[in-house]
Amino acid sequence: MSTTVQQHSSRSRVMAITAGVAGNILEWYDFAIYGFFAPVLGQLFFPAEDPTTSLIASFGAFAAGFLMRPVGGALFGYIGDRVGRKRALNLSVLLMAVPTFLIGLIPTHAQIGMGAAVILVLLRMLQGLSVGGEYTSSIVYLAESAPEGKRGLFTSTSMMGAIGGILLGSFLGSIITGMLTEAQLQSWGWRIPFLFGILVAGIGYLIRRHMPETLSEQEEKENPLRTLRRNWVQVVQVSGLNMLSAIFFYALFVFVVTWLVDYVEESRTLALRLNSVSLLIFMVAILFFAHLSDRIGRKRLIIPGAVAIILFGYPLFWLMHHHDETMILAGEIGLAVLAAAYMAPIPATLTEMFPKNIRVSAVSVGYNLAYAIFGGTVPMVAVWLIKKEHDDLAFVWYIIAAAVVSLIVAFSLHRQIKNQMLD
Template sequence: MSTAAPSIDTEETDTKKIRVLAAGFIGNILEWYDFAVYGFFAPTIGKLFFPSEDPRVSLIAAFGAFAAGFLMRPVGAVLFGHIGDRIGRKKALTLSVMMMAIPTMLVGILPTHAQIGMYAAIMMVLLRMIQGISVGGEYTSSFVFLVEHAPAGRRAFFGSWSMIGATCGILLGSAVGALINSFTTSEQLLAWGWRIPFLAGVLVAFVGYFIRHGIPDQPIAEELSEQEVYSPLKQAWGSHKTELLQSAGLNMMNAVTFYTVFIYLSTWLVEEVGETRAEALDINTISMAALTVMVPFAAMLADKLGRKPLLLIGAAGVTLFSYPLLWLMHHHHYQMILAGQIGFAVLVACFAGAIPATITELFKRGVRVSAASVSYNIPFAIFGGTAPMVAAWLVHSTGNPLSIAWYLSGIAAISFCITLTIKETRHNSLEE
């Protein structure tokens, strides 16, 4: 009796799966690495490119340039949606990673205000806008690609790797930023140290381009009539109006919860709870790491139980537990704060693990990237980009540090109701 060796076909299939996962994963690392690095060095960038006698004005201006990128995300959604639907997913993915890499490198070599005056600020804003266009196409193009190439019964798991890439990018950016801060003096950081993380991002981009250049792709435009080739978004609105609105409604909670919990609450812990910035960042990093681990498990449950149960659990959880979790975090006690933020991470993971597959399965193939991109990026531009600002305004205007819980709960309740209207998509055919 002989033992059969693994077939070459099986090995090739496994290699293809790994390459597909890596292709969707790597681009999101770069996108969110840059996001984290810019946020980490915003005070330094403010001094160098938006100088002012008041450091707070410089910081606000630096974050204003950051916000400009958010406003361009819907533009990127339309552009890369069209490319993905009419030329191919592969072209959208390779172009988006390079469109992020080149501006990231240019930020690293950009002359400062002291060297070229106001042109430095203008160029910084323009580069952030170009990156915003890239971000608008990257995340959705990658998860559509991942879900379409997933084996039967594993679409949510494959789609979740786009989110895993995003969280890994944030963790990598924070780690690199902390490392640079540790090994440079204040003068060195201001002179050249801040540039290193942006220039290092080119290495990630090179790896991403190399992986994506060899991924499989299907011809898209050849399958369509001449009229359809030029109007994927118009076609999506005509045939998927309800699904577009449903997807946008789901992403309202997705955007508000993520940017409030993992971006704003670090500042909230310092200003309202009295934690040191180092402790707040440590708690946030641990919570992000926990989210990274939990997302694929939530996705596997979505593959087994269905998308809708996980979406409903996440939305109901944020609706009901935002106040208790924030109350837990509003204590000058490290373990209580960490428990509260990890509680939020569990609820975000339920939503994040299911939503890439859900959005992909809502739309037919010929308009899928355009529909997913627009319905994802518009709520993220409107609600995600403004979430920290709204949270800060609520705390200031009410005088109640826990008032942001009502905003989180209200948005989540809306997304919960919208989820109820969505049919389970787990068994939807992606070829129809």
């Protein structure tokens, strides 16, 4: 009898992980391919005499999607806390699929003028609305499905989905850029990865149709709007912790492709390939550090992780600023390990800061504010800093400043968070 119960429990947990990860693959796949193809999209939708101006405008559209994330976080947080985690996750993956597919169909500036840029920005904003509910709903769902003592490891699988989406985008991007000429890429090749997103979404939705719910109908349902008023300190802490995560992640795994191509003057194919390798290292390191956080506590990893980024971030990016594939890869791998050490404990930490009846709303608001303000603007700010300072490494100081702020916030956490009971 006990064996049957254990088998059922194991199957439920596998289903929970699969369902939680599935939607994240699509969400981050889309954001990744936009970042990877930003130079091409800049020329097609925001043409300008100065290529840097065109690139900044393209990354501005990238940032527009992030501005809607707090709205999406509030909307899906409300659904997740009032209706259920499952409903929020299913709706978010469907909402992401439509604009992703439509981006692959819209005409360019050469065909309809400025209307093309307007349509692109609106679709990016719709995507941002979806992303605002997806990731945070999934980490709460995974935390509530986790067995005792393994919450850090379980919630880290949400990042595995994100990494999987970026790897998928990077892999497809490498194939497309490797097989097509620049003319073919600008004519029709850039559309392929966006159209492909509808297949990823369909698979994710089918998987989630059968996921179990973790929010009981008998549990108290509180108006999530009270979250900010009664728990504003913790919400600010969530934003502060994720400030470094947002800036470092998008600098290292999205902007770095453009940086290697436009400033280090490496080929796009090489940049995407090295990015894929560093993502694989990041994936393995995430699992290791997440498991370690279950054993020693979250703060004991978050604080040293932030300190390490402050100390070693610049030297490792400097290592990448060379026409040497081995040096670039060594720098990327080192940065990926630092990112994993800091970021792996974060998802579990966020879920352990709030009671169940407001958990999705509170985590969503704090997390998405950080990513809206800091994450989506990373490529645009990085290009601007490089141009202003005439220094290809100027953006690294932005990362270091964020690490200092997040380190202070980490010290402010009032207890050593480790496997706190989730009611």
